[in-house]
Amino acid sequence: xxxxxxxxxxxxxxxxxxxxxxxxxxxxxxxxxxxxxxxxxxxxxxxxxxxxxxxxxxxxxxxxxxxxxxxxxxxxxxxxxxxxxxxxxxxxxxxxxxxxxxxxxxxx
Numbered sequence: 001x002x003x004x005x006x007x008x009x010x011x012x013x014x015x016x017x018x019x020x021x022x023x024x025x026x027x028x029x030x031x032x033x034x035x036x037x038x039x040x041x042x043x044x045x046x047x048x049x050x051x052x053x054x055x056x057x058x059x060x061x062x063x064x065x066x067x068x069x070x071x072x073x074x075x076x077x078x079x080x081x082x083x084x085x086x087x088x089x090x091x092x093x094x095x096x097x098x099x100x101x102x103x104x105x106x107x108x
Contacts, residue, residue, distance in 0.1 A: 011031050014031070015029050016030070016086060017090070033073075034056050052095070054078070054082060060081075
């Protein structure tokens with residue numbers, strides 16, 4: 001039986017391909033917590049020309065600074081993370097999987 005939830009949040013793996021010298025990438029993974037919004041809410045974000053990721057990213061685990069120290073989820077830290085283009089791409093990909101009802105893409 002399919003149960004319709006009014007409000008849902010989901011913890012989801014995000015694989016970030018970090019560019020490296022020489023043209024390669026190194027994959028790193030963290031867990032994002034997303035607010036799974038309705039189509040009506042998605043339409044409102046689009047109509048307002050708002051940042052979808054700013055709206056739906058509501059937490060994380062496994063994000064650290066260059067020193068290896070964990071970065072707690074906070075408004076300024078989220079802004080900094082969303083300012084990194086390859087991280088935005090990874091977050092969009094992860095959220096797209098959620099919106100499409102697809103299992104997380106696991107990359108090795």
